[in-house]
Amino acid sequence: MSAHYITNGFQRAKERPRLAAIMYAANLAMGLLLSIPILVAFSQSTELSGYSEQMSEGFDLTLWADLMETSGPLLQTLLAQMMWVLPILFVWKMGSSAGLIHAQSEGGTRSFWKGLGQHTMKASVLGLLFLVPTAAWIVFVVIVATVLSTVLTGEVGSFWVQFVFSPLAVFLGIALIDMMHDFGRIELVLGKKGIMDSWFDGMKWPFHSAYANSVYIGWMVLGLIFIVLPFMLDLSLAGLLIAFVVQQILLFGRSMITVGWISSEVLLYEDLFPAPVPDESEGDPAEAAV
């Protein structure tokens, strides 16, 4: 049954490829914007240096050290821009997720932008609320790891606690909370619940639907594959332009996964809580286009 939700979700994503295109384009645009200081600084340092070709061929520690020295405050610039990028990224993630929920509800006929416009504020507040259990979970893992390290002592023990248990526990916990967050957001957008109700009801989801769990896990695995593969391409650098193109294809695939993922969750939600008869304004077929 969960496979059915996943395939149907994917089908929905395929039917409206422009949704994935929006996700992909926004992601690419942000990456492009943030990379500009690198282009400017490195152009100035290497364009006439004669080393451009050699540095393209492979990593040279000496030249990179000289480059970082001549590029001045590039690192500070890159760190500083993360300061404003992270809040934007957060709001975009909340708004676009709400937009996707809206767009893929009721047979996938509604507007992404309208959903985004209507729900970004509330979804962002809800997102902030979900940072609370995330923080609590991290604190909990730290405490458990501390206790564990009194049992699993020594170098081998602390290796397992620090490098295996703790990251895994944090990852799995965050995944669980992310899933609660997904359904909480659906409660907010489709269930028309208040922020607090969506928060509480979202947290109940892992317990009241086994499908919710398996659908989430299924998509999570796919999502991981499509993010690990492009990372692996970075490690086998050969033919960088080709690598970049393949990465972009994979990242578009990753955007499709985001759309399919939310679509599956919406389908599941709608099966469990059939939507009331839509009011006139929501049912306007003209807004189906994104």
Added chain:
Amino acid sequence: MRSFLILGLLLCWASPLQAQKATTSSVPLSERRVSYTMDVTLDPDARTIKGTERLTWRNPDSVPVDELQFHMYLNAFKDNKSTFMKESGGVHRGNEAKDSNPWGGVNISSMRIADDAGDFRPGIPFIANADLTDQIKFIQPDDGNVDDQTVFSVRLPRSVAPGETIALDIAFESKLPEVVARTGWKMTESGSPFIFAGQWFPKIAVLEIPGQRYVPKDAPKGIWNAHQFHQNSEFYADYGTYDVSIRVPEAYVVGASGIQMDETIADGFKTVRYQADDVHDFAWTASTDFLEYNQQWRHVAIKALIRPAHKGQAQRHIDAAIVALERYDDWVGEYPYTTLTVVDGIGGSNGMEYPTLITAGTTYGLPTWSRFLELVTIHEFGHQYFYGLIASNEFEEAWLDEGMNSYIESRIMDDAYGPGSVIEFGPLKVGDIAAQRLGYVKNDPSKGALFTHSWEYRMGDYSKSSYSKPATVMNTLERYLGWDVQHRFLKAYYAKWKFQHPTTRDIQTVAEEVSGENLDWFFSQYVYGTAVVDYSIHSVRSTKNEDDRYASTVRVRREQDGIFPMTLRVTLEDGTTEDFEWDGQDAWKDFKITRDSPVVEAFLDPENLVLLDINRLNNRLVADSNANNRFARQAQLRAISLYQKLFFVIGGLF
């Protein structure tokens, strides 16, 4: 045929004997001014080593000597008033020795002239049984810190005649500190203390006689060279023999300098006896946890003592030791000892060298793309040569051991594992030579000359000037002279100075003799001085003449005070290249080149020979017509995709 038969017989007869010898030689390899016979017992619970020491010392001077000086280095960890603790602020290379930790120290309960000095009393009657204990007087030759008890002097009731040997019987008790500065004890996971005994016994200093090192040939008499234990200083001692019996609880596995002669077990205790010849120190280790791995390399019995958590990496230790043995044998000279013990110690005891006994250091799960284990093993093995066999004074000229060793270490890493082999993860490749260079050129390169007393360095300059800078200086010298000459220089340096105490002056002399070149310009700038090399191409300009030829001007500049001969390579538009030599003396120079084609690129030091150059990026310049932005664009593409992936990952966190 007969000679073959005899040779065969000799070999058969020699091999079992060789197994019981500490060196490959049947005659003394060193001057052997000292000998130590020790009988000591470890009390692991009290963290003490208690025992006796019969020391013989032969007066090498041509005048009588009435004072002896000794090192008592464990007293550096006696309290926080020692010079070591004051200099390091209670911290040494990241290993804390806080007030709450048990302190160490060494106490001499008696020191007397031996009643029976045996072979070591050639005829001249001594005042036998003279008690010298009350004559022990701590001195502070370096800084006058009266609370420092790391060097003492003893006045003798009668002077030791030239060539005469004095024998002393010393009873002492050493209390090991919790591991600090590569010595001490540390609790293991199994609950018993791991022991590393370094700097652990009263050890006589070096009497430098006229003509030795920097003592003038016409000086009236020799001078004791004894330094207090400092934060950044290690060893200096005379060659001799050690015969040491160590008694430990039976469960302990022991490793030590030299060769194990025998082992007896009685009453729950194990006594192991070690013999080390032609060495200038003796250290040992003991732990109930050690797993022992043995492998033979030619005449060397390699033993690895590995902690259980790292047993998967035992072979990596041994392989790295062999990698180093092979190359030192080829590049520098024969390893004359028959044993090598590699110890996987705990924390602050790691990364240390003693004669035929080194500590490495690794972590559980160390991936193979990280070769820090190999690097540290090769480095510590290298000290068997640069400190062990060629015993420069580590207090006064640390670069001669740490620096020469770091240089060969970087060479071995490249040769054995390839350039960029310390970290080799995907496209990220970090090599030792480049890393050493970076440690110098981007770390305040104008500060800290190689030729500096180790305790007189400015904060932070010691490690640069003793490790990374000399490695870069020597890698540069190799590229300047060529490996062929450098190779002969290394071999000659070893051949001439093995089992002696060379100085910076001596190594320069050997380099000059072998290369046939006066290297004052090199040594004065980069060994004795702090000159900084940075050459750059300032501009490349071309104009077309009336005869359709192009007049190009390349302006090169010397950006700093360091002078180094440079090769300028220009590339013309038609693809041809031409090299020009520049002595590098002037602040700038114009090269005027008239050819059929304009100069489109100028490149100083195109073969990357002068590793001392602190900025390589400015060594090269292309004409505007040859601008190339491939690298910057590629970097941007990589950054874009990295950001994209990061955003997906971060997005998953909200």
